[in-house]
Amino acid sequence: MDSILVKGGYVIPVDGKRRIIKDGYIYVSGGKIEALGKIDDSKVKEFEHSADEVIDASDCVITPGFIDTHVHLAQALLRSAVPDDIPLITWLRDWVWVMQGVYDHEDGRVSASLCVLEMLRTGTTCFLEAGFHSRYGFDGIAEVVKQSGIRGILSKKFMDLTGYAEEEQIIPQGMIEDGRACVREFKEMHRRWAGVEGRLDVWIGLRTPGAVSDELFLESAELAQEYNSGITMHLAEVKEDIEYFKSRGTTPSGFLEKRNLLGRKRVYAHCVWFNDEDIRIFAATGTGVAHCPSSNMKLGSGIAPVKEMLRAGVLVGLGCDGGPSNDAYDMIREMKTAALLQKIRHNDPRGFTAWDALEIATIGGARALGLENQIGSLEVGKKADIIIINFKTPSVKPVTNPLSLIIYSATGLDIRDVIIDGRVIVRDKKVLTLDEDRIYKEAEERKERILEKAGKTREHEKLFNNI
Known part of the structure; x- marks a missing residue:
């Protein structure tokens, strides 16, 4: 598995300490979290050279998936x-x-x-x-x-x-x-x-x-x-x-x-x-x-x-x-x-x-x-299931309390990147592993088939005839 350094932005580990790390980083290797902390950590330079990929999370918040x-x-x-x-x-x-x-x-x-x-x-x-x-x-x-x-x-x-x-x-x-x-x-x-x-x-x-x-x-x-x-x-x-x-x-x-x-x-x-x-x-x-x-x-x-x-x-x-x-x-x-x-x-x-x-x-x-020893928080040794939330958007500006902004201001569509098992699955809001356009097309087609086969087409049209 590739090694990844995510740096910049706020890191919210959800590790029981209820802390937020400003200007933080997470280093991932072998699908697991190897290190995290503040970006001024002396190890960060070393990680920048050894990482297969460096992800800039400036203007973002990093949390567990x-x-x-x-x-x-x-x-x-x-x-x-x-x-x-x-x-x-x-x-x-x-x-x-x-x-x-x-x-x-x-x-x-x-x-x-x-x-x-x-x-x-x-x-x-x-x-x-x-x-x-x-x-x-x-x-x-x-x-x-x-x-x-x-x-x-x-x-x-x-x-x-x-x-x-x-x-x-x-x-x-x-x-x-x-x-x-x-x-x-x-x-x-x-x-x-x-x-x-x-x-x-x-x-x-x-x-x-x-x-x-x-x-x-x-x-x-x-x-x-x-x-x-x-x-x-x-x-x-x-x-x-x-x-x-x-x-x-x-x-x-x-x-x-x-x-x-x-x-x-x-x-x-x-x-x-x-x-x-x-x-x-x-x-x-x-x-x-x-x-x-x-x-x-x-x-x-x-x-x-x-x-x-x-x-x-x-x-x-x-x-x-x-x-x-x-x-x-x-x-x-x-x-x-x-x-x-x-x-x-x-x-x-x-x-x-x-x-x-x-x-x-x-x-x-x-x-x-029963998975708390593997996932659910950003801690060394746990699986690297990480999300990066984009804070460069009007609904979450200005940033004073990033946690409050996640809960009360953001939506899921503000998620920028998703990492699972140390592998980037969503990059810049695009799911890399699935064909979005094909799924949308198939969903519309299958929906019509289901309504017809269930005998709900006419009832559905009657209920929603103002559309």
């Missing part, structure tokens, strides 16, 4: 194709599942390509996928992730029932899977893709309570232990989820505890309707939460008690969720939303700081995924 802990790669094609103002269960039953239920492998590949393109372009260097249905084509999506250079955890969807919370028989035929087939495919995909290039992993993606039997829940826990894999699932996203748990005499955390689904490398998305006991148990067991504020706001699901979670020691990461629920895969926007939402929830401007926001988007996500 963002870690998105809840992503639906297959939903990128559904952006703007779903009505904006409907509640979650209707949104799923009448629209999202109907359209995803007609996907073929090409739809899955193109949607993943579009999603990964956007994530790279906006500074995400690692992500956790919520779970693939077999019809999306696991191999094709994994190949996109491999080719792109991003770090990705891909999850195989597990289900053997057709309900959601208290709603029975809600999942359409095209989205139903056989539990035994799910297990077989997970084993095969784990064998084929886990560990590829040191960037890919394969987890179990449980659909939701109501769609998974107790037997499959218990088998999932055993499989995760056997394969040293992780588990992810949507949990306590809407009030209907809590009614489901109450009807069974339990709580979200109690439900998971009984099925051996708590612990490290267990990441549950949303957790909006947690009580104090849920928070205590998650903290005590090292179980992770993927906070998805934009999605929760758009779908009217509620506001997760993230401040309380962090205070209790819960491992909280940040997630953008999906194309029709956010509707962007932009972690800088998500950080701003997370910060503002907690401030208003507590009627307290101190309720969530810019540091809190940056930490859950980086090292917090790494901890939730």
Whole structure:
């Protein structure tokens, strides 16, 4: 691997010291961070001569790459194709599942390509996928992730029932899977893709309570232990989820505890309707939460008690969720939303700081995924997952507090360069590993096919006839 010296600008290591290094540098060799500090360090001259590439980061801020802990790669094609103002269960039953239920492998590949393109372009260097249905084509999506250079955890969807919370028989035929087939495919995909290039992993993606039997829940826990894999699932996203748990005499955390689904490398998305006991148990067991504020706001699901979670020691990461629920895969926007939402929830401007926001988007996500010793901060010995944010733009001038400007003024489109595993993947805002124009063209074509095959073309035209 080439050696790279990034010098100039501000370096925000996110190393627990909450410090900002003005006129800083980072030296990368062998895919890892070898040194960092102030540019007046005597070693910098030596690095300038030995580096294969020197990147000038003047007028920029250098941070760890963002870690998105809840992503639906297959939903990128559904952006703007779903009505904006409907509640979650209707949104799923009448629209999202109907359209995803007609996907073929090409739809899955193109949607993943579009999603990964956007994530790279906006500074995400690692992500956790919520779970693939077999019809999306696991191999094709994994190949996109491999080719792109991003770090990705891909999850195989597990289900053997057709309900959601208290709603029975809600999942359409095209989205139903056989539990035994799910297990077989997970084993095969784990064998084929886990560990590829040191960037890919394969987890179990449980659909939701109501769609998974107790037997499959218990088998999932055993499989995760056997394969040293992780588990992810949507949990306590809407009030209907809590009614489901109450009807069974339990709580979200109690439900998971009984099925051996708590612990490290267990990441549950949303957790909006947690009580104090849920928070205590998650903290005590090292179980992770993927906070998805934009999605929760758009779908009217509620506001997760993230401040309380962090205070209790819960491992909280940040997630953008999906194309029709956010509707962007932009972690800088998500950080701003997370910060503002907690401030208003507590009627307290101190309720969530810019540091809190940056930490859950980086090292917090790494901890939730069990990767904190490898990524999530800029420290010597860690993998070189680095982003360079351009500050030569009107929205972030003048520069007094670069951290505040990242959270409250910048957007993901201000990302200039992205380095993953010590390799430049985005340079001067261009993704080097993917064909952008081809992806845009294919996305438009596949979107039309999906609408037609799902029987949504006329309904879509009626809803959006003013366009």
